[in-house]
Amino acid sequence: MTTTDPAGTGPVAIVDPYSSGALFAAEFAAYDVPVVAVVSSPRPPDAFASSYRPQDFPRILVHDGDLDALVAELAALAPRAVVAGCESGVELAEQLAPRVTPHRSNVAELAAARRDKAAMAAAVAAAGLPVIPQICTADAGEVAHWLDSNALHGADLVIKPPKSASTDGVIKLPGGENWAEVFGRQLGRVNQFGQIDDRLLVQKFVTGTEYVVDTFSVDGRHTLVDVCAYHKVDNGPHMAVYDTMTWLPPDHPAVSRLTEYVFPVLDAVGLRFGSAHVEVMDTGDGPLLIELGARPHGGGQPRFNRNATGDSQIDRTVRWLTGRDVPDSYRLDLHQSCVFHIARATGTVRGMSGLDKITELPSHHFSVRHPVDGDHVEVTRSLVDSLDFGFAILAHRDEQQVRRDTATIRAWEEDLIVTP
Template sequence: MSEPSGPAVIVDPYSSGALFASALAERGIDVVAVLSAERPPEAYASSYQPRDYRDPIVYRGDLSEVVDRLRALDPRCVLAGCESGVELAERLAPLVTPARANVAGLADARRDKWAMASAVAAAGIPTIPQICTDDVDEVRAWLVDTGLVGADLVVKPPKSASTDGVVKVAGGVGWADVFTANLGRVNQFGEVDDRLLVQQYVTGTEYVIDTFSQDGVHALVDVCRYQKVDNGPYMAVYDTMRWLPETDPEIPGLLDYARRVLDAVGVRYGAAHVEIMLTESGPLLIELGARPHGGGQPRFNRIATGDSQIDRTVRSLVGEPVSETYRLARHQTCVFHIAPASGTVHGVSALDKVRDLPSHHFSVQNLTEGGPVQATRNLVDSLEFGFAILSHPDAEQVAADYQVIRGLERELVITSDQPAPIG
């Protein structure tokens, strides 16, 4: 059977998935967009570039219709551009491009975090203690059985992303109220959270392992270390993401764990984004995304390493060798802006100085003088506020410029939108 010569199919080409179109066009490969809904989720809307796609195919509930249209194109691959496209891409690929598809029977484990954790645990790989249910009494019994009564907990949806809906419950105090309040919530993808995960809160250092897989061989693209902080009641707010040199001593153990996880959930082809907490007792999976690292990370990864998940995908599709590892060329950190409170913001011109920093490579700030700002609760809020990419041959310069950015943020004045009390 000859190699397919048609287009690459990207399901929901949003976020980093929007980068596929130009990269593939440079190598003479057309791109067909499949949209999982008429409109992108609000969190991804600004990244969608409809001019890059001649005739997007919109999935309206009839999978066979989409399959028939795609088969007629003889596509090279069907890939998810971002998290909202994973579920549909995983259903389409085995039917349309079986030679470049993941294990069909494990599709749920590449999207639903409970199915993911269950598959990983079934493979004998350590996981975070957790339960997924819509029954508060079932959680209560589980806490007793596992000895987690009074422990720090995390309540989160099994199918959202970007820390959307993730709540830390210190000492487990009020967990049932949090569970009840969030059950039935509509998440950022417009899906109803009809079940919730309750997990033991684990501590350690959080890493992301970005990979590209071909025929079940998982090659390393980059490793980044997250620093997260609590912002008032909101847990795990992104502070920084730092690219690590390939010589970092933690990488071999993290990569071995990530590869076992990828095998356990049936990843065979394409980009994956594996988030891992390195605890005192070893690595534990936070979650996995069967798609490229989001937020436009691949374009910044090119600056840090000269390569990216997007580029490796393209090379594989044109039959070129794909690298097995990477080399860090520049010290690089993404600094996420953090708003400590919601209200009206003043003094935003202070952030103009970010662009004058010696290590400044790229930055965006979306605040307007006298406009609204939302207290940073999750990654979506961080990206709506803005971020800066600091990149420099000298690691100390990057560290110093990070401190300057946090100082500039403290010059912002946020006034409450609440009316003053009378009398």
């Protein structure tokens, strides 16, 4: 993709520069591009607090509820772009960009479809693309009627918030058992962003291979940054706990099929500029959207994507905003997987030192483990729990070496003891 408009000389505004959004500052600094932080609340959500580096930003604008004042303050800086750093900043970024940098913004009328999963699915369905059968409501009676109308009584279901992320609050119900009880319990819950889940999504549970497709777009033209396959497992009653994430080569048979579905999805939700993180279930009947985020892949993934492909969503954003071209697709230099550690129970953990040997594995690239012997750990329920416990990035030119080392890590984990 060739640049067609001037990059500009103002700062880049990063809305909620947490998680992978924290990586923007250093990359822009390498090209002498100033940055400004815009935070959606005075304090970051607890799940992202450890990733926030306020020292990287000479100026920090705080949204205190007065959007007009914030627009005026930001516009005075003549920013070259407004980008969301992580999911908590998406809604504010979508409000600011059309008013401050309209030439680099998404379709304003479809802003809800880039954050609210119900509006998202509705927009995708309106574009004629298949979606997972679902209903979003605060009324259990409406759910019961929907189940009747779609002959889903007794089917596996998923209940989740329409505006959370990282599998926070996602519950699988085999056979739909006790759905009304779970629905009532989850309604009104405070999610990881400090927001009240005043509605809930109830979905038909679909099976297949789950993928994530990461993209970067300019003027509605989408480029492919990477495609990864997720493997998730049930951890007791907790569904969709992350097991591994494996990078796919661009010539993998699934990549073209996913791209043909995902790019029209991006059009349907009005995404025209910036990064997107799109999760898709590839079923026997074809790809179905799980959800998308109008922001970079979180958890620091761009750092590891650079190791596997030589590129990332952060790199493409910086290149485009410094007047350089970005590629349309990607290459895979190394076979790479992320192996997420899993706590099988809640309690006091022992045996963590046994995992120190991970650094000696032939494919070891990076690893982190936060608990030490004697620490209290929570049973792994969500991606946030996984990142709190730790993970390992394995990368090697030999794909089989990565697989062998993954199996070794799981064998070592069996020596962990969690005492209630």
